[in-house]
Amino acid sequence: MVVLTGMVLTLIHTGLLNAQVTYELADGFEAEQLFSYDAGAPFTLQLGGLAFSPEGEPVVSEGGEIRIHCKDGGRVLASFQPAVFGSFLVMGPGGLNAWFGESSEQNIYRVPLDGSGAQLVDRVGFNFDMVFAPRAARREIAGRGFISGLGASPGHSVWLLDDDPEAPNDEIVANISPFSGPITFDPAGNLYLVTSGLTDSETGMASEKLVRFSPAQLAAAVGEGALQLTDGELLCTGMGGYYDLAWLDDKLYATSLGFQSGVGSIDTIDPGMAFSRNAFARLSIGTEPGGGMIYLAANAGSESFEPGAGQRGGSLLASYGNYVDASGVTRFTPELHFLRSDANGDETVNLSDAVFVIAYLFLDGERPRINEASDINADGALDLADPVYLLNFLYRGGPQPPAPFPGVGAEPR
Ligand SMILES: [Ca+2]
Ligand SMILES: [Ca+2]
Ligand SMILES: [Ca+2]
Incomplete structure (x- = not known):
């Protein structure tokens, strides 16, 4: 007999009094609550990064630990004493290691999925996000890690991972103002960056920008002079509170803390539609729309992330929270037809x-x-x-x- 259950995930933290979380979701998709956490925990114990293993298993940084949630339960890959304020958790090329950045000590660690423990590999001040260029990208950048964080100049920067905590990193994009936010690559090796800023002091409007740098621009910046933010192609503006970015199939997905709208969401940004933005999921906590969508990870499937494909269409993993009574992780998949x-x-x-x-x-x-x-x-x-x-x-x-x-x-x- 073959039992038809999906991946069964063990809740590490149970019994927490979390408010009910629901989504207003794009037609033909499903949302599944995977984990819930202590929403009132100190910042160093809150969720500090989210990734997918190559097998599609969630990897989380939470409660001072980095854990992988395998089919047969959670397994601790690394723990930090005292706990640190996690910035990001991303999977490296080949899927053997996760990379964990934190902004308590400004360190970046390599965390092997075999459980052999975290290794300090680099250091970038107020590191915020990290992404590896696809292996198919230009030779100068293929497979290399890019990190957004504090800049050498008054603005912020994107840096190249150099696997040396002592050596200063190569600056790829300089003068990102006011803050460098989430970054991601598309399969062709274009880098997408959101400048993170609250509101424009003059207009009072949200001032975030989505900017793209081509593989040729990035390749030219490696070992040469850094690019300026204005060298990039401005794709859209006016978002408020985009926290994380992921590329899945032919679209960008972005989590929003909801600074502009008052409602946390995952938005799609469609390059085929002039980078227009649409809500993929809008968060409600209890009976009210609100809260923030925070970390985001994408796992491509063997089919498109479209209604009908079911789990073969891949999935998105996103965290939500309001720092009061809701904190957790949701997986989004296409409905199976x-x-x-x-x-x-x-x-x-x-x-x-x-x-x-x-x-x-x-x-x-x-x-x-x-x-x-x-x-x-x-x-x-x-x-x-x-x-x-x-x-x-x-x-x-x-x-x-x-x-x-x-x-x-x-x-x-
Ligand atoms: Ca049957
Ligand atoms: Ca370094
Ligand atoms: Ca038949």
Whole structure:
């Protein structure tokens, strides 16, 4: 018997009195609460970074620890005594190490996923975010780490990771004003940066900017003079409180603390639509929209992050909080669309589907692409009762398969 449950995650901290968290979510997506934490904990014990392992397991910095949440529970990768104020947690190229930045001691650590402990590798003042250039990017930047943080000038900067806590880092972008915020790469090696600022002192409007630097610009800045913020391409402005950025498929996603709107959200920023911004998820805590969306990580799937793909479409992991009574992590995935009883996936339902399930269960046959479609009686298990149910329906006037049937759709809630 094959039991059809998704990844089961163990809650490390349970029994906390957290307010109910809900989302107003884009059509065709699902939100799943994974973890909740002590919202009133000291800042050094709050969530301080979020990443995905190559297997899609959440990796978190929280409570003075860095943990990976494997299918069989949480495992501590590193702990800090005293706890430090986490800035970021990102996965390195190859997926063997997470990189953890903190702004208590301004250190950057490499944290192997094999649990061998944190190693101090670099130091950048008030480090805020870090991202590795894709391996397919230009040779000068491929696979190298970029860190936003305090600048050498009055503004802030983006620095190149150099794996040396003593040596000064190579400055890639200088004079980011007022603060350097989240950074991410697209697969072509363009760097996206949000200048983090509250409001413009003259207009009173949010003044954040999304700026892009090309791989050629970045390559030229390595070992040469730093780029200025104004060298970048200004893509959009007027956001307020973007905290983290991630690229997934062909779009940017950004978490918003909600400074501008009063409501924490995840926004999509679509390069195919002139970088227009739309809400992907809007947060409600208790009965009221509000709170902030904070850290964001993306895990690309084998299919597009679009309704219908289910877990094969990848997922977003985001944290939320209001520092009063809500703090936790949510995973967002596309809804799975399927036709129940179409086990072989040819979009028709007939005898060959019953044969397909029997072959899979007993004759080492091909694995169903969508397990849920083969769970013909919708009892959560895949066993002989499923083809029997279908044969009974097809030839003996038995009940039809439960929804989604006879058309493709989502599992009823
Ligand atoms: Ca250094
Ligand atoms: Ca079929
Ligand atoms: Ca079943």
